[in-house]
Amino acid sequence: MPPIDDDDWSDSDEEAGADVETSVLLGTPDGAITAAADLADAAVSRIGGHPAFLPSNEPPFSSSCCKICSRPMELLVQMWCPFENSPMDRALYMWGCAVPQCQTKDGWHAHLDRSLRAWRGLRYNDAYAAKLEKKIAKRKAAAVLPVKSTPKANPFSVSIIVPNSAPFGLGAQIFGDAAPAASSPVQEEDETSDVESDNTSSDEELLTALAVTTLEESPWKSAPSYPPLYLSTCSEYLPAQPKVKLPPGVQVVDPLDDPKGAKDVSWIAEAYENSLDVDQVFERFTKRVGYEGDQCVRYELEGTPLPYASDSVLEALFPLPPSPPLPVTKAAFTVVPPAKRSYNPSSIPPCPVCKSKRVFECQLMPNLVNVLRDGDAEAKDKKLTDEERRKLVEQELKRDSSGARRGMEWGTCLVFSCSKDCSLTDDGKEARESWREETVLVQWGV
Template identity: 25%
Template sequence: MAHNASDSSDDDDASFTTTNVMLGYASNEPTDDSFSQLGGYPIWPPETDAPSAEHAKCKVCNNMMTLLLQLNGDLPEKFPGHERKLYIFSCKRRACRRKEGTCRAIRGIRIPKGSTQKSKAIERTSTVNEDQKKRQPPQDLGNSLFNSTLPSNNFSQNPFSTSTTPQSPSTNPFASQPLSNTPNPFPPPTTQPPEPSASSLPATFAQKARISSPPPLPPTKTRWPPESDLPHPYPFYHLDADYETLDPTPPSPSPKTAMDIDTSGAGIKDDDEKDAFESTIDKTFQRFADRLAQNPEQVLRYEFGGAPLLYSKSDPVGRLFSQPQQPAPGNGNSKVTTTSIAHSAGAGHRIPRCQNCSAPRVFELQLVPHAIAQLEVEEEGLEGMEWGTVILGVCERDCGERGVEGGEGGWVEEWVGVQWEEEGGRGGRG
């Protein structure tokens, strides 16, 4: 942390700024949150079937991936009664690194019975006469988890704490009828006309007689494999959480950085050389590194509806979150107040919308490089994970899985954006 309350005075505490970002820390000891974890094998919510294994297969090699993060994402003030669990997986195979689809995420969701918040996709398919029904306006989701006021030290809001019956077949219209005692006055013809084909019959006849082929069965879910068939997991850690605190006037990192990259050993000699050096600095990455350096043990950053701390603005993921307007005046360590990219006016790039209900997605959390150091503590060599940050975007409506009734658990795949380390190893792993 940026400071230790046990050895600081009240005056010292006043010199630090607390932000709306909740930081997660890996711990070998149990914490108040018995569900959230870094690494290990995934644990599914009680009374909920495991998700389809297809959600956690690498899109490059089609093998099962390994759990990076499991998080209790309950937000009772924002989504009352919703049970939310978040999972991020990554492929361990070296051949799959730096490729799209090698990191995926799913959201476990249970919405209480009688909830008025429904997936738009479910509403669209609930009846053929939907267009004639009165549509309900979407539920107001309210402010973000921590609102816009300065958070207190009260951790009660810690985000890491603990079918319709199918129609019966219609009666066959060709069923036998009682015979009449009256003899048939017309003799049968000498030749029988050809029987009508299914295509020549009226559609209603074909349906009632079940002449047409039966409808296809819904796709079956791939059962989640036993632990013995999964890749060897990363080490297991509990997760602790605390609000981010920052020194509002941290020392300038430029002289140190200049000496690090000066191969001649002469340092910076004059103002012209200093200006030339500063023009080559990737300011986005420098801000990323400076921000993490104030709380170097953090493994994740959480702020539902906030904005991620970008590793780069020039890669595809960075461009999704880059804002057209100039940053607000102030030092580079002020808290992030950027409006969600899903609602920013004139934004040319956006997080892909929710594939389940088409609602916008918002930022919820990101993993940062110190998580790699913790997860690969038992790995030999240095050729492990190569990302700078992993960003999770989720449905802003917290929609439920299609076809899942209220009170039942379901699964929805969410968006993951990975910002990779530059070739050559820019950035540290903490």
């Protein structure tokens, strides 16, 4: 679900519209992955581990190599995130380099994807495509029939309560939970009988995408990796703020009454203030993230990223509007209102294949670095076999051949994906499978 139209960003201390569900999904770690079937299933979202690929042809190993040092990087996150009403299975993969020298922090170009890279894998799902065709045909047939009046539903009836939906109607499916795609809040009654009976496979079976390729005889098998963890999802909520007593006669407009009907109203009634003493951007970031400190990923397709610090990324994505000319005489004195930053992703390069604009999809959070570091330390402390110990020593020698320590120090990584989710060959023809790199912007810190 895209954010509200008024996506102005600013740094006020108070956030209006609290105690509501936002349009952001939060990804949190949920225990170690030990089952071989889950490790090989591309529909199981994960932190660390090795990738489970969707394309039948294994992607080139260079996809995971740092563009600065050319070393293979560790997989940070893999997410199962198909688009709504798309016949394509879809997963997003993100790799990061832990060599400090590769974590350049100066200038706009240093924020582009070089030591952190994101790829999307697509694969045509024949079974689900057939199901979609039947749904579309049934909707077209229903459109020419006279509309029947239906009794008004009782909003307090337990039988009609539907779980909160995620962006683009995927619900809990977004990070690989076993939730059928047909469980979206808007459910046509005429789609629940004939279509379902025609298919012997359930929605869950249609949407489960087991990886086709195997890593046994592949360079990916020996690639450096962090211990694999499940990545689960939950909705973001903003807690209730204390009510302020107002003088008699003063009225306050409740942002929940916003006619636009958006769930995320945290951007309303904020005014940006410039400050040379405090990075208000970072303070707002820590306040928002503090509501759910375990979050490793924020997912909001076509949404608005949460900036980490005042840097060139903020200036590019949230530019200040042109300032009015200052008065030169006392007679022309005017009060200049505080400037407001508006989200403007026009600086993001378009998709190089279909030329469509790229949209914000998700961002990696600071806690992910802690989770990966802690998991790596636990894996090294556990009892290893001689073969595992030998491989670990070889891996460490390769990592530290330059004598440099390793560790990621970024603040947040913003991923922007093709808005059309195109699956095209280099010559522009439709392809049943594709492997495409997307744009990553990095905010390194304060």
